[in-house]
Amino acid sequence: MSNRTFTMIKPDAMKNGHAGAILDKIIKAGFRVVALKQTKLSAEKAGEFYAVHKERPFYGELVEFMSSGVIIAAILEKDNAVADFRTLIGATDPAKADEGTIRKLFATSVGENAVHGSDSDENAKIEGSFFFSGLEQY
Numbered sequence: 001m002s003n004r005t006f007t008m009i010k011p012d013a014m015k016n017g018h019a020g021a022i023l024d025k026i027i028k029a030g031f032r033v034v035a036l037k038q039t040k041l042s043a044e045k046a047g048e049f050y051a052v053h054k055e056r057p058f059y060g061e062l063v064e065f066m067s068s069g070v071i072i073a074a075i076l077e078k079d080n081a082v083a084d085f086r087t088l089i090g091a092t093d094p095a096k097a098d099e100g101t102i103r104k105l106f107a108t109s110v111g112e113n114a115v116h117g118s119d120s121d122e123n124a125k126i127e128g129s130f131f132f133s134g135l136e137q138y
């Protein structure tokens with residue numbers, strides 16, 4: 001089991017001013033920041049990042065949303081990082097997310113849901129290196 005995951009603070013949370021509170025929750029939950037930056041995805045890059053969802057009905061909306069504003073991308077470290085981070089962020093749909101989770105507190109809707117969290121160790125690695133070179137990870 002790897003001890004790293006990858007996250008993005010999505011454009012809705014950035015626009016709504018929740019970035020600081022979200023990072024605070026992540027750090028207080030015991031995650032160490034390995035790499036972090038603010039950036040903006042082009043529609044092409046967002047499409048590439050979410051290519052696994054290409055055939056899903058929400059793909060077009062997702063790509064448009066994820067390229068609609070700046071995001072914060074980060075690699076995080078903790079024992080059991082992937083699973084623990086997905087517990088911290090809560091269900092995809094904030095209406096179904098547990099109390100106290102990041103999506104329950106800060107998400108707008110099922111599509112605009114404040115944060116991304118990798119769903120496997122393999123994807124955490126792929127997604128982390130989509131945004132960061134080895135020299136940017138400490």
Ligand code: RTP
Pocket residue numbers: 053058062091092110111112113115116117118119
């Ligand atoms: P993520 O990959 O962003 O961490 O979210 P997730 O695993 O909880 O959800 P996933 O099934 O991977 O979906 C990726 C993102 O697509 C958007 N979505 N919209 N309109 C819809 O029904 C719908 N379903 C998913 C969300 O932004 C979701 O996080």
Ligand code: MG
Pocket residue numbers: 117118119
């Ligand atoms: Mg996912």
